[in-house]
Amino acid sequence: MPKAYVFTRSGGPEVEAFIDQEVPVPGPGELLVAVRAAGVNPVDAKLRHGYTRPGSTPPEFPAVFGSEVAGTVEAVGPGTDGFAVGDAVFGNPLTGGYAEYTLLPVAVTAHKPEGLPFIEAAVLPVAAATAYDGLRQLDLAPGSTLVITGAGGGVGVAAVQLARHFGVRVIGTSSAAKKDFVESLGAVHVPSGPGIAERVRAAAPDGVDAVYDLVGGDDLRAVAALLPDRSRLISAGGKLLAVELGGAAVVRARNAEVLGEVARLAVSGAFRTYVTQTFPLADAAAALRAVEGGHTRGKIVIEVAA
Structure with missing residues (x-):
């Protein structure tokens, strides 16, 4: 029988x-x-711990992990015009x-x-789509200065690149260890942690126009103070x-149109998915531990089938 990796109740690993x-x-x-690849996200572990998305009901156990996939259609239900077996x-x-x-x-x-591999398509529905939705919500004019906290994570990597594609100047905050990586995305890097507001102010002496936060906590509180x-x-x-x-919270569109647009942008070269590590389904626990640790660069993917 087909295999699935689940959590049997709320709790830890x-x-x-x-x-x-x-x-x-x-x-x-x-x-x-038939799943070919599944993206791994921090929310996967949060759901296991008992988090419930706004507007959602608690899961029925056992609950299968995973919020984004790519694969091939094996069967279609009624009302699925535009899709066929094999797509x-x-x-x-x-x-x-x-x-x-x-x-x-x-x-x-x-x-x-x-032109988009399954591994890369699998990481678009959560991180890339969240990045895109947030940037559309801010609707910044070219030449604006945007601070993105957590610029080295899955959403941050896409948000930095898309903002630069839209002509926005980006100051990306992350740990010092990710400095070269964040700068390679096109952002001005600022180390996170105590003193972050002063460092951002030095990097943007003319001020910042917006903040796209991906970490919360003290860093969010500090950079928010820079916004008039x-x-x-x-x-x-x-x-x-x-x-x-x-x-405000990022407002997610959660529709096929946005998914199609981020796929188009990925294929056009507007941004790279930066899948930095893959695991087979048999090593799903290791993939989740890597993301749950909170220090990954880019995205991690579970390859379910070749």
Whole structure:
């Protein structure tokens, strides 16, 4: 039977396990997809710890890990016009991504361009789409100066590159160890941690126009103080704190149109996905530990099938 990597209850790594899984049956508006690759994200571990996305219900256990996949359509449900068996697709799964088979709703599924490998398509629905949604929300004019905290992580890597593609000057904060990497993306690097506000001010003596936060905490509080207009502050890392400071959470579009657009941008060379490490499905635990540690560069992917 097909394998899936799950968490059996809320908790730490001790609640993770492989299970044999029946092949899901697609309902209306759903596609059965043979998973080729699944992106690994910090939210995967948060969900295991008991976090519930706003507007969502708690998971039924065992719950399959994974919020983004790429693969090929094996079967289609009613109301899935535009998709056919054999199509290469990517999107946000209904039934988890660390699995050999999953269900994708057509509302958040897009066709994979031929020039985009499955491994790269698998990391677009969460990190790249979040980066794109946030930048569209800020709607900065070319020449503006944007601070991106956590610029070396999965969302940050895409956000820096897309902002530069849109003509925005970027100051990217991260640990000192990621300095060369962040600068290679096109950002001015500023080390995170105590004193970050002074370092950003020195890097942008004419001021900053917006902040895209991906880390929350003290760094968010410090750089928010540099903004004359707090409505130009958005966060995907410390949403509640951002609102408390006068900003807002990143508003996710979560639709196929955005997925198609980020795929087009990736194929055009506007940004690279920077998949820095891959693991087989059998090593899903190691992949999740690598992301859960919080110090990865770029994206990590589980290769489910060659």
